[in-house]
Amino acid sequence: AQRVTQPEKLLSVFKGAPVELKCNYSYSGSPELFWYVQYSRQRLQLLLRHISRESIKGFTADLNKGETSFHLKKPFAQEEDSAMYYCALRAYGQNFVFGPGTRLSVLP
Amino acid sequence: DAGVTQSPTHLIKTRGQHVTLRCSPISGHKSVSWYQQVLGQGPQFIFQYYEKEERGRGNFPDRFSARQFPNYSSELNVNALLLGDSALYLCASSPGARHFGAGTRLSVL
Numbered sequence: 001a002q003r004v005t006q007p008e009k010l011l012s013v014f015k016g017a018p019v020e021l022k023c024n025y026s027y028s029g030s031p032e033l034f035w036y037v038q039y040s041r042q043r044l045q046l047l048l049r050h051i052s053r054e055s056i057k058g059f060t061a062d063l064n065k066g067e068t069s070f071h072l073k074k075p076f077a078q079e080e081d082s083a084m085y086y087c088a089l090r091a092y093g094q095n096f097v098f099g100p101g102t103r104l105s106v107l108p
Numbered sequence: 109d110a111g112v113t114q115s116p117t118h119l120i121k122t123r124g125q126h127v128t129l130r131c132s133p134i135s136g137h138k139s140v141s142w143y144q145q146v147l148g149q150g151p152q153f154i155f156q157y158y159e160k161e162e163r164g165r166g167n168f169p170d171r172f173s174a175r176q177f178p179n180y181s182s183e184l185n186v187n188a189l190l191l192g193d194s195a196l197y198l199c200a201s202s203p204g205a206r207h208f209g210a211g212t213r214l215s216v217l
Contacts, residue, residue, distance in 0.1 A: 043211070044208040046205070095156055100150050
């Protein structure tokens with residue numbers, strides 16, 4: 001069965017510091033990986049997908065199949081990045097499996 | 109574009125009761141997925157419907173059921189409510205779960 005783990009429940013960094021939110025997955029095939037973000041009092045929204053290899057709001061994520069990881073990175077954190085971040089996996093023809101989430105707190 | 113809309117916003121029920129949650133997808137989207145998000149956890153997949161047909165079901169008991177209507181709106185029904193059903197229920201529009209509703213917060217007392 002597919003599984004997504006996010007080892008950190010809470011990650012606190014200072015403004016301007018680099019950020020890395022960790023995500024590991026277990027799946028024997030080739031999954032699609034996603035990052036979702038939920039800002040305070042807002043609905044869950046898609047941040048980025050590995051397949052599009054895009055950078056959204058300065059965030060990037062690289063799929064490492066060898067390490068089965070899809071870590072989310074940003075070189076310089078901003079206070080407005082404070083939010084809950086969820087990593088999600090979708091196996092071919094199947095539905096999404098979400099990780100437990102990491103709360104990012106960017107301190108001034 | 110109104111986005112994905114869910115109703116009601118909040119709901120309080122007692123154990124053993126039945127509840128119906130509603131979702132309207134973005135105009136033109138034919139797929140709806142339902143998720144349960146228990147406090148402190150990530151969303152967990154319950155159902156997906158496409159063109160009124162069930163396309164996926166998560167690991168939930170038969171007390172959970174859903175349907176999709178000709179206008180692509182959807183209902184999630186939960187029978188014989190348990191305390192553990194207390195959660196935020198999310199609806200997503202499109203197969204890619206790109207657009208989520210604000211959710212219905214269900215409290216079972």
